[in-house]
Amino acid sequence: MCNNCQTVLTDPGIQIQKRVNLDYSELEITNQQIQTILGFKDKPADEPFPSLIDECLEIARINLQIKVGLVEILNFEFDSVNYSVITHDILHNQLEFFIGKKIYNSIKKSEMLHVFVCTAGKKICDLSKKKAAKGDSLRSYILDIIGSEIVEAAMDKIQNESENFYRSERYNITNRYSPGYCDWPVSEQQKLFKLIPHNFCGVSLTTSSLMIPAKSISGIIGIGENVKRKGYGCSVCESENCIYKRLKD
Amino acid sequence: MEGIIESIKKCIEFGKIDENSPFPPDMKGEKGADELTAEALENGITPGEILNQGLIKGMEIVGQKFSEHKIFVPQMLMSAKAMDRAMSHMKIYFNDGSLTRKGTFVMGTVFGDLHDIGKNLVTMMIEGNGWEVVDLGVDVSSETFIQKINEHPNCIVGLSALLTTTMVNMEKVVNAIKGCSPDTKIIIGGAPVNEEFSIKIGADAYSPDPQGAVKYLEKMVA
Numbered sequence: 001m002c003n004n005c006q007t008v009l010t011d012p013g014i015q016i017q018k019r020v021n022l023d024y025s026e027l028e029i030t031n032q033q034i035q036t037i038l039g040f041k042d043k044p045a046d047e048p049f050p051s052l053i054d055e056c057l058e059i060a061r062i063n064l065q066i067k068v069g070l071v072e073i074l075n076f077e078f079d080s081v082n083y084s085v086i087t088h089d090i091l092h093n094q095l096e097f098f099i100g101k102k103i104y105n106s107i108k109k110s111e112m113l114h115v116f117v118c119t120a121g122k123k124i125c126d127l128s129k130k131k132a133a134k135g136d137s138l139r140s141y142i143l144d145i146i147g148s149e150i151v152e153a154a155m156d157k158i159q160n161e162s163e164n165f166y167r168s169e170r171y172n173i174t175n176r177y178s179p180g181y182c183d184w185p186v187s188e189q190q191k192l193f194k195l196i197p198h199n200f201c202g203v204s205l206t207t208s209s210l211m212i213p214a215k216s217i218s219g220i221i222g223i224g225e226n227v228k229r230k231g232y233g234c235s236v237c238e239s240e241n242c243i244y245k246r247l248k249d
Numbered sequence: 250m251e252g253i254i255e256s257i258k259k260c261i262e263f264g265k266i267d268e269n270s271p272f273p274p275d276m277k278g279e280k281g282a283d284e285l286t287a288e289a290l291e292n293g294i295t296p297g298e299i300l301n302q303g304l305i306k307g308m309e310i311v312g313q314k315f316s317e318h319k320i321f322v323p324q325m326l327m328s329a330k331a332m333d334r335a336m337s338h339m340k341i342y343f344n345d346g347s348l349t350r351k352g353t354f355v356m357g358t359v360f361g362d363l364h365d366i367g368k369n370l371v372t373m374m375i376e377g378n379g380w381e382v383v384d385l386g387v388d389v390s391s392e393t394f395i396q397k398i399n400e401h402p403n404c405i406v407g408l409s410a411l412l413t414t415t416m417v418n419m420e421k422v423v424n425a426i427k428g429c430s431p432d433t434k435i436i437i438g439g440a441p442v443n444e445e446f447s448i449k450i451g452a453d454a455y456s457p458d459p460q461g462a463v464k465y466l467e468k469m470v471a
Contacts (some may be wrong), residue, residue: 038321038322038323039318039320039321039322040321045323046272046273046274047271047272047274048271048272048322100357108382129255132365132369135333137326137329137369137373138327138330139327139331141322141323141326141366142323144366180412180413185413185414186412186413186414187413206361206363206364207361208361208412208414208415208418209412209414210361210412210414210415211363216364225255
């Protein structure tokens with residue numbers, strides 16, 4: 001799957017591989033990057049924002065608990081009528097994911113699927129909440145933004161490693177897609193979590209499909225000879241309220 | 250008098266908390282909302298003038314700039330901090346009745362949802378515009394909203410949700426509130442909701458940003 005992944009468990013149709021530790025130093029999160037997410041994309045932010053970002057990046061560095069987990073799905077089929085993917089495994093017999101037309105078209109030529117979970121851990125979420133409770137809304141907000149950025153950067157890294165690994169075997173990968181992207185309902189997260197072990201990487205799901213810890217992401221990636229990873233995932237999404245899409249625009 | 254009130258307004262607009270605060274850079278070393286509010290009161294300016302002509306006017310500008318994407322969340326939070334510091338001098342006047350709030354706003358993120366940044370920005374702006382805010386936090390049940398409405402019978406209620414899976418809970422909360430208290434006005438907000446959804450679930454208003462919520466509340470007490 002990727003050079004840094006360790007196989008933890010294998011069963012017919014599903015193979016679970018997990019890379020437990022990813023160090024902050026392996027990610028390239030910069031002060032400028034966080035400034036851009038905070039809104040300062042046209043000119044650098046005035047003090048105290050750059051200093052506060054540095055301070056919060058240091059807090060994050062000390063308190064991050066990045067974990068990434070991948071599950072290989074080998075036994076599945078696509079349904080072009082419902083724009084769905086149907087997985088088969090011993091435990092659930094079959095699960096049908098209604099991923100919507102856009103995601104369907106991006107992954108329909110996949111020969112294998114990866115279900116992924118990635119988290120920045122509980123500590124950074126707790127620290128952000130503690131700052132807010134003490135009336136320090138600014139540091140709380142910056143830590144929240146850093147947490148989101150880190151979890152995406154961690155998954156970018158794993159996805160890039162995965163892409164390099166498969167490229168050597170003449171396979172390509174797709175963009176990563178999560179419930180909530182495009183027309184894939186957030187509620188489908190419940191089914192996605194049935195394909196991964198309980199509390200995989202320390203991430204659990206509430207009944208309203210919120211991941212705990214909050215700074216976590218999950219979704220699927222397609223792998224195959226005839227799939228393609230597109231430059232920027234937001235180009236196919238029509239969400240008007242997403243902070244990342246607004247920044248891109 | 251006008252000079253110091255204008256200066257207080259400017260401190261709120263630009264997030265100048267106190268003299269020691271380095272932000273904004275072009276006001277470094279100048280007095281902030283903290284010192285100027287205390288000074289204005291010492292000079293006999295009424296708390297009402299300071300609140301209405303200085304603090305609230307400053308916060309209105311902040312809300313407007315945020316709506317127009319001229320400032321971002323961090324600057325808004327600095328303004329809220331400056332407002333908070335100035336308001337610490339005004340508490341005594343609210344307690345003795347010399348100052349009154351425009352009304353009470355009860356706000357929470359609906360049950361099932363744990364997101365609070367959007368809610369917090371709305372409550373900061375509304376509080377800064379002279380309202381008493383009862384912040385119920387996140388994952389708030391219909392029963393808790395109703396309990397608070399009973400404690401504050403003339404309040405206006407704000408509901409927040411960030412996910413398509415939790416926006417549906419807004420309808421349950423709206424139905425529960427309207428069932429017990431049909432005259433209570435409810436405004437909703439959050440990334441997945443819009444005007445159409447607000448009408449569909451029987452809420453009274455929708456706002457895409459904090460300033461829209463402030464304007465709706467102002468309309469309700471006009």
